[in-house]
Amino acid sequence: MIRFINCKFIKSASKKEEFLQDNVPQVAIVGRSNVGKSSIINMLANNSKLAKTSSTPGRTRLVNYFDINKQFYLVDLPGYGFAQAAKNVKEQWDFTLDEYFEFSTNLKLVFVLLDSRRMPSELDVLMINYLVDKGIPYVLVLTKTDKLSKSELSENINNISKIIRHNKELFVITSASQRQGINEIAKTIEKYL
């Protein structure tokens, strides 16, 4: 099984000219701003300082590449839905995301993160449909499950799976603060690499 032994920050990119284009496989992490993308990377790497986290939404505005064991890159993508006051959904969508999906040839898997406490937003649904349209493999991950009781979590899983029409058995359940979900993420990555 994949273990996160040697995890290093490689670079940040803000446009396609700066994207990594070598033949190392990539596993990307997307989700709304503040959902816990950077925290998941830190959980996996067991290093709270590797990816910058913040309680202020919109912290990660760049594509951040992390090398894992020289085996693959974990890619922390800009969060969407940051501009709360935006008039339409497209204004809440970072176009760096489109560029990333358009120009990253060695992308093997995308983890789409959803906050276990909230119902998926229009942008979450848009993101999932976008990946389906492009034929990019994705796996859904529920974050921050430590903030819910068992019964609240199972109720939310039922409701979330209805909204996005997803099999509720297929969510990866995580909590970065409890370090929960590492093995399942590792197994999932291994399957897609």
Ligand SMILES: Nc1nc2c(ncn2[C@@H]2O[C@H](COP(=O)(O)OP(=O)(O)OP(=O)(O)O)[C@@H](O)[C@H]2O)c(=O)[nH]1
């Ligand atoms: N209790 C709890 N808090 C979490 C968990 N994961 C993340 N958080 C908190 O949620 C906030 C946002 O986490 P980040 O990892 O920075 O979220 P992000 O998705 O990278 O955010 P952006 O970069 O702004 O898009 C931080 O205050 C984290 O400490 C979790 O599993 N449990």
Ligand SMILES: [Mg+2]
């Ligand atoms: Mg972040």
